[in-house]
Amino acid sequence: xxEISLNSKKIAExxxxxxxxxxxxPEEFRELSIETGVSLNAEGSARVKLGNTDVIVGVKLATxxxxxxxxxxxxxxxxxxxxxxxxSRFESGPPKFPVIEFGRVLDRGLRESGFINWExxxxxxxxxxxxxxxxxxxxxxxxxxxxxxxxxxxAAMKTAKxxxxxxxxxxxxxxxxxxxPLPLNNVTPIAITAYKIGNKILVDPTREEQDAAxxxxxIGSSDGIISSxxxxxxxxxxxxxxxxxxxxxxxxxKEVFKNLEKQIK
Amino acid sequence: MTDRQIVIPGEIIAExxxxxxxxxxxxxxxxxIAQKYGLxxxxxxLIKVIALSGAYxxxxxxxxxxxxENVLFNGWLIDFGGAEKGFLSLxxxxxxxxxxxxxxxxxxxxxxxxxxxxxxKRGTDLSIKSRGLGKIEGGIIVKINPNxxxxxxxxxxxMVNLIKEKTGCNLTVGQNGFVHIKADSLEKELLAKQAxxxxxxxxxNNGLTEDINKWFEENKQ
Amino acid sequence: MTxxxxxxxxxxxxxxxxxxxxxxxxxxxxxxxxxxxxTIAYAAVYGPKEHHPRNQRNPKKGTLRCRYNMISFSVxxxxxxxxxxxxxEISKITEWALAPALMLENFPGMVIDVHINIIQADAxxxxxxxxAAAMALAHAGLPMNxxxxxxxxxxxxxxxxxxxxKAEEDFEEGExxxxxxxxxxxxxxxxxxxxxxxxxxxxxxxAINMAKDACEEIxxxxxxxxxxxxxxxxxxxx
Numbered sequence: 001x002x003e004i005s006l007n008s009k010k011i012a013e014x015x016x017x018x019x020x021x022x023x024x025x026p027e028e029f030r031e032l033s034i035e036t037g038v039s040l041n042a043e044g045s046a047r048v049k050l051g052n053t054d055v056i057v058g059v060k061l062a063t064x065x066x067x068x069x070x071x072x073x074x075x076x077x078x079x080x081x082x083x084x085x086x087x088s089r090f091e092s093g094p095p096k097f098p099v100i101e102f103g104r105v106l107d108r109g110l111r112e113s114g115f116i117n118w119e120x121x122x123x124x125x126x127x128x129x130x131x132x133x134x135x136x137x138x139x140x141x142x143x144x145x146x147x148x149x150x151x152x153x154x155a156a157m158k159t160a161k162x163x164x165x166x167x168x169x170x171x172x173x174x175x176x177x178x179x180x181p182l183p184l185n186n187v188t189p190i191a192i193t194a195y196k197i198g199n200k201i202l203v204d205p206t207r208e209e210q211d212a213a214x215x216x217x218x219i220g221s222s223d224g225i226i227s228s229x230x231x232x233x234x235x236x237x238x239x240x241x242x243x244x245x246x247x248x249x250x251x252x253x254k255e256v257f258k259n260l261e262k263q264i265k
Numbered sequence: 266m267t268d269r270q271i272v273i274p275g276e277i278i279a280e281x282x283x284x285x286x287x288x289x290x291x292x293x294x295x296x297x298i299a300q301k302y303g304l305x306x307x308x309x310x311l312i313k314v315i316a317l318s319g320a321y322x323x324x325x326x327x328x329x330x331x332x333x334e335n336v337l338f339n340g341w342l343i344d345f346g347g348a349e350k351g352f353l354s355l356x357x358x359x360x361x362x363x364x365x366x367x368x369x370x371x372x373x374x375x376x377x378x379x380x381x382x383x384x385x386k387r388g389t390d391l392s393i394k395s396r397g398l399g400k401i402e403g404g405i406i407v408k409i410n411p412n413x414x415x416x417x418x419x420x421x422x423x424m425v426n427l428i429k430e431k432t433g434c435n436l437t438v439g440q441n442g443f444v445h446i447k448a449d450s451l452e453k454e455l456l457a458k459q460a461x462x463x464x465x466x467x468x469x470n471n472g473l474t475e476d477i478n479k480w481f482e483e484n485k486q
Numbered sequence: 487m488t489x490x491x492x493x494x495x496x497x498x499x500x501x502x503x504x505x506x507x508x509x510x511x512x513x514x515x516x517x518x519x520x521x522x523x524x525t526i527a528y529a530a531v532y533g534p535k536e537h538h539p540r541n542q543r544n545p546k547k548g549t550l551r552c553r554y555n556m557i558s559f560s561v562x563x564x565x566x567x568x569x570x571x572x573x574x575e576i577s578k579i580t581e582w583a584l585a586p587a588l589m590l591e592n593f594p595g596m597v598i599d600v601h602i603n604i605i606q607a608d609a610x611x612x613x614x615x616x617x618a619a620a621m622a623l624a625h626a627g628l629p630m631n632x633x634x635x636x637x638x639x640x641x642x643x644x645x646x647x648x649x650x651x652k653a654e655e656d657f658e659e660g661e662x663x664x665x666x667x668x669x670x671x672x673x674x675x676x677x678x679x680x681x682x683x684x685x686x687x688x689x690x691x692x693a694i695n696m697a698k699d700a701c702e703e704i705x706x707x708x709x710x711x712x713x714x715x716x717x718x719x720x721x722x723x724x
Contacts, residue, residue, distance in 0.1 A: 039526075087513050135564075316627050318625060
């Protein structure tokens with residue numbers, strides 16, 4: 001009795017009148033709280049709560065050889081776990097498509113936006129570069145894990161500090177972080193996912209609202225420049241609906257951005 | 266009866282006592298020990314622990330709200346949120362159902378109110394023969410902690426009747442923690458939903474009736 | 487003979503500051519956090535519920551299924567996500583530590599899932615996990631005959647101590663460190679005991695006694711946390 005179809009129908013009907021069960025507007029996000037420095041062995045970390053949705057994100061740095069086609073650029077990898085502790089719907093086991101998509105969509109949003117200063121992650125061209133690992137774990141699923149995780153990734157990366165690296169021994173001293181922040185550029189790539197319920201579009205659904213949705217589109221953008229998009233699920237969307245999704249995501253971006261700036265010091 | 270206090274498993278509620286060990290307790294060497302996390306109710310004759318949490322335990326006679334999980338050749342398999350599934354035989358339905366007509370009566374995903382008429386090793390048997398039972402159409406469903414259901418219903422239905430009166434809704438409370446709310450407007454249904462959740466959250470308060478009345482004053486449009 | 491000085495100045499039988507909070511994951515049937523010094527463990531319980539896969543069901547009693555996992559950034563050197571031989575072993579040890587307190591005969595054929603995630607690690611992670619899981623199981627309303635508390639006793643060179651932190655685990659002088667995680671019911675029965683290091687049997691008996699006292703202190707925090715769901719309970723600061 002996970003998804004209650006009676007409620008899904010009601011949610012769609014109500015949304016047709018532009019209303020949501022918790023009185024939010026279609027472009028409105030729930031109360032957002034961001035706490036950084038929550039896991040101290042990580043180089044950067046953040047805990048994000050969006051209503052009852054709760055995720056934790058950590059940044060770890062390691063060194064490696066660069067890829068052959070980008071000898072003076074650092075590496076980047078985003079992984080996610082839809083942890084079984086966060087919902088009875090998630091199972092333990094090897095990653096399946098939903099969680100793989102989760103990680104890859106967020107990865108693209110962060111990667112394509114120019115957020116990371118790739119060249120500044122180079123230690124010795126052709127030989128050694130920093131690899132940035134962003135790992136996401138869900139703590140409680142009440143809908144919209146994707147966007148919450150994306151906000152967490154930004155917060156964790158913006159507050160991350162490079163560990164000390166000894167060029168001679170090629171060893172990283174994790175116990176002694178430097179004051180050097182992770183080299184980032186001045187963009188804030190926030191992923192906002194718009195969901196289609198009936199013929200209407202909304203953002204930041206609760207779990208119940210997400211169950212009522214038939215399609216979704218995640219838009220990664222920074223200051224109006226869209227750098228990644230992914231439409232998911234089987235139901236098609238009209239170009240008008242797509243346009244509405246972009247508009248809603250843009251409105252939501254502005255609010256989330258303000259909130260992020262305020263909460264990350 | 267003294268004030269109720271929260272006890273944890275293994276906690277000694279009373280020592281050197283003549284009282285009998287009630288629900289969720291065990292007595293050894295004159296001591297009554299809690300075997301569940303809950304509220305200890307202590308009287309001279311009986312000490313028991315009222316569970317605050319934990320899965321719904323199906324009991325004969327209970328009214329439950331569930332969902333059709335599968336349509337079989339002779340009835341419907343019903344999921345009512347617990348670990349066990351229930352079975353509604355086509356003999357336990359108030360109208361005649363043709364062997365090929367089960368899907369028309371109820372299909373997968375439909376919700377219903379049913380009564381548990383028998384529990385045995387094979388499973389839980391349901392019936393929708395009595396009044397007020399059957400397929401649910403419209404309205405919304407709220408899920409609460411099954412242990413809080415008595416508070417939502419109230420003494421002889423006093424609490425659920427109060428909600429009905431103040432919100433203009435029809436409410437059916439399943440012992441398994443599912444509540445069906447139906448009215449002629451979604452606003453009324455959402456108000457009743459908030460009221461149910463308020464009662465669930467404040468179920469341990471002593472002045473709950475006063476609290477809910479105050480809440481209605483503050484929240485009614 | 488001067489008393490052995492611990493690196494962080496603690497007395498020999500002094501635990502690191504502890505904290506606990508019950509009810510941190512709304513979706514779970516029961517949940518709790520347990521913190522010991524810098525080690526933080528989260529536990530979530532789902533169940534009792536239908537046991538899948540069917541062929542693993544026990545028709546006589548319920549199954550307790552624990553999954554212990556260290557999140558990738560909980561330690562200095564990132565852990566590749568996914569189960570490891572170590573986490574698989576600790577998961578089983580955790581089941582054995584907790585199962586005696588549960589009355590599994592009440593749930594034949596069903597399963598109780600316990601998910602433990604270590605958010606930040608500074609040694610004593612399996613003990614913190616067991617402490618969190620015990621609270622979460624009670625919070626989930628499962629019938630239990632007692633609480634379980636867990637702590638690591640140990641030896642640094644020749645001195646017996648309670649609650650080793652990571653720096654102490656890495657201690658190399660003299661006879662080196664001996665790490666002894668112990669879990670007990672509140673009534674004093676040992677449900678879990680492991681050891682690695684060098685110790686004689688008299689010292690080991692003494693270490694178990696020391697662990698019993700420490701478990702009593704942990705029990706108080708677990709009880710307080712369960713009686714105040716949603717509130718962060720912190721142990722006495724010394």
